[in-house]
Structure formats: C-alpha cells, structure tokens
Amino acid sequence: MAESVPHKQGLAPMPRVQAVWEHSVFQRELARLGALEQDRVFCRHGVQHLIDTARIMWARNLEFGFGLDREVVYATALLHDVGKATQYESGEPHELAGERLAGEILASLPEGAHFSDDERAAMLTAIRGHRRLRDDAEPLERLLYQADKASRACFACQPEVRAACSWSESKKNLIICV
Numbered sequence: 001m002a003e004s005v006p007h008k009q010g011l012a013p014m015p016r017v018q019a020v021w022e023h024s025v026f027q028r029e030l031a032r033l034g035a036l037e038q039d040r041v042f043c044r045h046g047v048q049h050l051i052d053t054a055r056i057m058w059a060r061n062l063e064f065g066f067g068l069d070r071e072v073v074y075a076t077a078l079l080h081d082v083g084k085a086t087q088y089e090s091g092e093p094h095e096l097a098g099e100r101l102a103g104e105i106l107a108s109l110p111e112g113a114h115f116s117d118d119e120r121a122a123m124l125t126a127i128r129g130h131r132r133l134r135d136d137a138e139p140l141e142r143l144l145y146q147a148d149k150a151s152r153a154c155f156a157c158q159p160e161v162r163a164a165c166s167w168s169e170s171k172k173n174l175i176i177c178v
C-alpha cells in the first residue's frame with residue numbers, strides 16, 4: 001500500500017480507499033472496462049465517473065448531515081461499477097457482479113486497511129441497489145444512487161449522442177444542478 005504522506009495541496013490521504021484503488025482485482029476490472037469502453041460514445045464508467053460520484057456523495061453527505069465516514073463514501077463510489085466489464089461480457093447485471101467483486105476486494109484488503117463488518121455490509125447494499133432506488137434504501141445506498149446519476153453532464157453531451165442515449169429526457173441532467 002502507498003505511504004500515507006501529507007499532501008502539499010493540503011489534501012487528506014485515505015489509506016483504506018487507496019488500498020481499494022491498488023487492489024489487483026480492482027485494477028484488473030478497471031483495465032478490462034477501459035478496453036471494453038474504448039470506443040463507447042456514451043458515458044463511460046472509468047475513474048473520472050467514479051471520482052465524480054465520490055465527490056458528489058461526499059458533498060451531499062456534508063450538506064445534509066448524514067454523518068457518513070469519508071472513506072466508506074469514497075470506497076463505495078470507487079467500487080460501484082466494478083462489475084460493469086462482467087456485464088458487458090456475460091450479461092450479468094453489473095450491480096450483482098459488482099456486489100460480488102466488491103465483496104471479494106473488501107474481504108482481502110491488506111492489514112490495517114479493513115472496513116468493519118457493518119461498513120462492508122452497507123457498502124455492498126449500496127452497490128447492489130445503485131441502479132434502482134428502493135423505498136427503504138439506506139442512506140449510503142440512496143446517496144450512491146443519486147450521485148451516480150447526478151455525475152453525468154448531459155448538458156454538455158453532443159446532440160446526436162444525447163438523442164441516442166438510453167436515458168429518458170426527464171432523467172437527463174440538461175442543466176447544471178446541485
């Protein structure tokens with residue numbers, strides 16, 4: 001795991017999130033996905049989307065006072081589409097493949113980088129539920145669902161791509177919102 005050194009821009013290191021990022025299964029899936037989405041004209045699911053989702057989740061967590069742990073929020077966002085390459089290749093819904101792969105990653109983080117059993121359960125519930133919002137969704141699950149959708153800059157999309165996108169017009173982010 002990378003050293004946790006103070007950052008000159010004043011940013012706080014997140015050792016458990018870093019361990020997720022560096023995990024061989026995570027990196028393998030991210031590389032597979034990058035190759036599979038190389039020519040995709042619609043929104044991709046690479047690191048920019050994952051970090052955008054994390055930051056929106058964190059901002060909303062602060063704004064609404066949910067009190068969620070920062071590393072739990074960021075690691076959940078990083079992991080939420082980890083099943084996407086599997087969906088492309090096998091057709092298995094990526095929220096289910098993602099729950100399984102994220103569980104594998106979270107269960108094999110290095111010494112000192114573990115999330116608690118309760119944290120892991122909440123993270124896996126959020127990943128499993130991130131495509132359809134359940135009525136009784138947990139806070140982390142709801143936050144992920146909302147941030148995942150809010151992260152997409154439909155207002156900046158090329159008109160022909162926007163027109164062909166599978167999202168309904170009502171779901172698209174056609175103006176800049178918070």
Ligand SMILES: [Fe+2]
Nearest residue numbers: 045080081148
């Ligand atoms: Fe996503």
